[in-house]
Amino acid sequence: MVRHGNQLTLRDLDPRVLAEIQRVARAEGLSINKAAAKILKIGAGIQTAPESRCIGAQVDRFVGSLSAAETHQVTRSLRALEQVDDEFWK
16 A cells, blocks of 8 residues: 655745744654644644643753762752742841
């Protein structure tokens, strides 16, 4: 069975739409065509939008990449951020 792909040509695209397609393509390593198809699926309600714009998804590729010593150093460095500066809130 031979399967032929569907073809769609878009003309007079809003530059903001084109920029978003290009951004998605770059960010996700997709072709322009695949990025446009993904955005169309989301817009049509066939696919849900990814939560990739939140910081949690942006750091997923680094999970587990630190050594125990590096993890300890980062955790120790972040402790200062957990303290409330009472003077700031007066």
